[in-house]
Amino acid sequence: MIQRLRHLTSLEHLNGACIERLLDRAITMRDACAYGTRKLDLLAGRTILNLFFEPSTRTRTSFELAARRLGADVINFDIGFSSTTKGEELFDTLHTLEAMHLDAIIVRHKQSGTPEELVRHAMSGVAVINAGDGNRAHPTQGLLDALTIRQHRPDFENLVVTICGDVKHSRVARSDVHMLTALGAKEVRLCGPAELMPAQEEFPRCRLYHDFDAAIAGADVAIMLRLQKERMAVVELPDEAAYFQHYGLDARRLATAAKGCLVMHPGPINRGIEIASEVADGAQSRILEQVGNGVFVRMAVLAEVMGR
Numbered sequence: 019m020i021q022r023l024r025h026l027t028s029l030e031h032l033n034g035a036c037i038e039r040l041l042d043r044a045i046t047m048r049d050a051c052a053y054g055t056r057k058l059d060l061l062a063g064r065t066i067l068n069l070f071f072e073p074s075t076r077t078r079t080s081f082e083l084a085a086r087r088l089g090a091d092v093i094n095f096d097i098g099f100s101s102t103t104k105g106e107e108l109f110d111t112l113h114t115l116e117a118m119h120l121d122a123i124i125v126r127h128k129q130s131g132t133p134e135e136l137v138r139h140a141m142s143g144v145a146v147i148n149a150g151d152g153n154r155a156h157p158t159q160g161l162l163d164a165l166t167i168r169q170h171r172p173d174f175e176n177l178v179v180t181i182c183g184d185v186k187h188s189r190v191a192r193s194d195v196h197m198l199t200a201l202g203a204k205e206v207r208l209c210g211p212a213e214l215m216p217a218q219e220e221f222p223r224c225r226l227y228h229d230f231d232a233a234i235a236g237a238d239v240a241i242m243l244r245l246q247k248e249r250m251a252v253v254e255l256p257d258e259a260a261y262f263q264h265y266g267l268d269a270r271r272l273a274t275a276a277k278g279c280l281v282m283h284p285g286p287i288n289r290g291i292e293i294a295s296e297v298a299d300g301a302q303s304r305i306l307e308q309v310g311n312g313v314f315v316r317m318a319v320l321a322e323v324m325g326r
């Protein structure tokens with residue numbers, strides 16, 4: 019069944035066909051704007067608000083670029099200079115901004131579930147897109163990861179994907195697992211130290227590992243995750259040198275993965291902690307390609323939720 023999206027808060031309820039359609043649309047966007055050199059006018063006259071309550075480099079910039087390439091006006095709400103610092107409630111901020119007339123809100127918030135809360139409180143006709151909420155979901159990252167994988171390995175049914183690092187605090191891991199499941203990946207392995215791993219019940223279809231050498235063996239895709247210290251209790255933090263020794267992706271470990279294994283990371287990367295520079299900058303790294311794909315995927319999502 020074709021699902022048309024009014025909002026994008028998570029990938030949980032998107033089937034494979036819907037994800038494929040968004041990826042196809044991202045490719046159309048890429049081709050239509052000739053790799054970003056030309057602007058389209060699909061969203062001319064529309065106003066989009068970037069509402070980021072957490073820091074961001076890639077996601078915020080690429081949403082802004084995506085919106086501008088579609089001809090929309092973008093407002094970047096800078097939390098550090100806003101009335102939120104004076105104690106304004108989230109929904110008062112929302113209604114204040116809405117009164118200026120908005121078509122879409124892109125939100126990032128440390129509290130899981132904030133995008134759904136905004137959907138419930140937003141004026142009808144305003145689309146809400148999740149740019150990352152707590153450790154729960156980061157749907158456009160899941161989509162851009164899907165696009166990056168599909169460009170190299172469209173045969174999802176044969177793919178073994180290893181996601182390694184701070185899985186417990188990772189919204190990227192959760193959205194990637196939904197995406198990989200919907201697209202029919204053969205096997206998804208999650209790996210990390212016990213204190214940074216979720217419970218098996220949360221991921222019934224994934225194989226959980228604590229031994230990275232075992233988890234990376236034969237993998238077609240390796241998605242590395244940052245230690246998300248901002249979401250950790252102090253005691254959880256492993257010693258970084260020991261962490262790299264056990265869970266860092268270096269050339270030796272990459273050599274044990276399947277030939278041509280794609281190396282991915284949502285960024286920001288921490289060199290020498292979860293990934294060695296030789297791998298991050300190596301021939302198999304798709305990290306910058308992920309960033310580039312992020313703009314096209316976000317163009318597709320913006321056009322979709324605004325009904326264009």
Ligand code: NCD
Nearest residue numbers: 076077150156244284285286
């Ligand atoms: C991720 C995020 O914010 O969830 N980054 C991103 O959006 N590219 C991952 C992270 O911060 O480690």
